[in-house]
Amino acid sequence: MKEFDLIEAFFKEKGHQRRDVQIGIGDDAAVLSVPAGQSLVVTTDTLIDGVHFPHNTPGRAVASKAVAVNLSDLAAMGAEPAWLSLSLSIPQVDENWLNGFSLGLQELTDYYSVQLIGGDTVRGPLSITVTAQGFVPQNQALTRSGAKPGDWIYVTGTLGDAGLGLDMMQGRMDVAARHKNYLSNRLNCPTPRVLAGTMLRRIATSCIDISDGLIQDLRHILKASDVSAIIQVDKLPFSQAMQDAVVNEQAIRYALTSGDDYELLFTVPEEQKSNLQHALSTTSEPVTCIGQITGGQDKLELRRGKEKVSYEMLGYQHFGD
Amino acid sequence: MKEFDLIEAFFKEKGHQRRDVQIGIGDDAAVLSVPAGQSLVVTTDTLIDGVHFPHNTPGRAVASKAVAVNLSDLAAMGAEPAWLSLSLSIPQVDENWLNGFSLGLQELTDYYSVQLIGGDTVRGPLSITVTAQGFVPQNQALTRSGAKPGDWIYVTGTLGDAGLGLDMMQGRMDVAARHKNYLSNRLNCPTPRVLAGTMLRRIATSCIDISDGLIQDLRHILKASDVSAIIQVDKLPFSQAMQDAVVNEQAIRYALTSGDDYELLFTVPEEQKSNLQHALSTTSEPVTCIGQITGGQDKLELRRGKEKVSYEMLGYQHFGD
Incomplete structure (x- = not known):
């Protein structure tokens, strides 16, 4: 009743x-x-x-x-x-x-x-x-399972802001007054990338939204598509608020592991890169190429330039599977 | 996250x-x-x-x-x-x-x-x-708003069992052992009248499921259809468990006001009555005619035979609008 x-x-x-x-x-x-x-x-x-x-x-x-x-x-x-x-x-x-x-x-x-x-x-x-x-x-839905070796990995917007915003609101991080409103909005009022999603039909080979952090959500694509990936941590897109608030290593940690950003993470084959640029030029939704899909099963490698970065260097003791 | x-x-x-x-x-x-x-x-x-x-x-x-x-x-x-x-x-x-x-x-x-x-x-x-x-x-959905004066009011199954079952389980009512399983199932595992619902397309003029009690749910139809109704309390269908457990006046109270029965309450014009009988003869879902829609706005009259029954006679001090 x-x-x-x-x-x-x-x-x-x-x-x-x-x-x-x-x-x-x-x-x-x-x-x-x-x-x-x-x-x-x-x-x-x-x-x-x-x-x-x-x-x-x-x-x-x-x-x-x-x-x-x-x-x-x-x-x-x-x-x-x-x-x-x-x-x-x-x-x-x-x-x-x-x-x-x-x-x-x-x-x-x-x-x-x-x-x-x-x-x-x-x-x-x-x-x-x-x-x-x-x-x-019909037959144009984006899924997690279509990524192929050689595809480029992209994200919309900037990463880690919601995690930084949560730490700010819970008193664990001090942030300049001019950035507070932006970060609190990134946490509480995320922007669903609706227009970008529809534009990616027939361009992206796989897509997911980042709700649990870049690494965890990328792993869903790797598992569903049966592929591996290299992420260039020096290419990760950060907001001005993030750059002003923390050193680069910490920004990378936020981007890789904090959730709630609700940006899209997607893969695009080489031959669709120009279509992607064209499609997105008609919108104001920025995208950044952050890495590439490789062969092999479900391995995720982090690089800075050409140098391999270990999870431990980023401050992790363990990392999932 | x-x-x-x-x-x-x-x-x-x-x-x-x-x-x-x-x-x-x-x-x-x-x-x-x-x-x-x-x-x-x-x-x-x-x-x-x-x-x-x-x-x-x-x-x-x-x-x-x-x-x-x-x-x-x-x-x-x-x-x-x-x-x-x-x-x-x-x-x-x-x-x-x-x-x-x-x-x-x-x-x-x-x-x-x-x-x-x-x-x-x-x-x-x-x-x-x-x-x-x-x-x-398309255009065959049953709604609350199509009841017309003269339409007959029906319900599927029996009424009040879930309310009696709740009182039994919470120790307010004593019920013969042979009925306990039935009543507890009527409360916890109600039967959605899926087949009856699809059969009623193009036969019923209005329909609702009884989740909050017959009176309250019938009032939704009366309000949406802008009509009134007479309910014959002597026609209300009761299970054997209900008849064995309580006197008729109390059974009527359960039927009118206790919720969670999930029977269908619907209205059928005179000229569709034979179609209704025909449609339902192919299923095992029993229906009972319990009253009639009348003109006027949102008035609900209870009768036993031709005699009017007041809500107070049934033991209520007040009864909403």
């Missing part, structure tokens, strides 16, 4: 309304039209208070992050986002927090032209589950 | 596998084919430990209920179920519980020919969010 139903009160008919939504919030389920020739792409992510965002994060930022991490998964498949379902568990009805959450949701649904089509509200510890759906033309 | 990822370990490639799933568990998102001429139907429901199921409910029953309540929403739209996404929040990795949960999920996905296409596992208080998707032929 539902304890309360706030979806209609706070979220119905707010934000972007799409013509492919036949029935939205307010019946037992939503009824939707999927365009002919398109595949449906579906992802679900849950954020828990104190685990996936710091306790006492404002509602607006929580909504923003909950939507962004899901749109980022769609972007990593090359999909264009369309619809969101929301399950919101809250300990009590805090209208102020809910209004902030509703506003954050509305801003993102407006910006990305997606519509909230339904959901559930329950009383419980604060957590948010979003299911996001989108479309990709 | 994800604390752990159990979806692949416990759920990948178990249970029914569908040909319309191009990419299932294991990439950033699932990629799916929606058949031509069909609309997509989507619903999300969250179950919280101790709120939507009793604390210490076995994993198998929790999985069963989490899937069933979502399939019930699809059934209420006349949709045929296809895919499930799962977000599972668990306080710790209890392999025994997870194996039970995985088994329950597999049993239901096998039975209803649906496939788990992805999800997320996070560490947190026990809660389960399922997003279920299915298809309905």
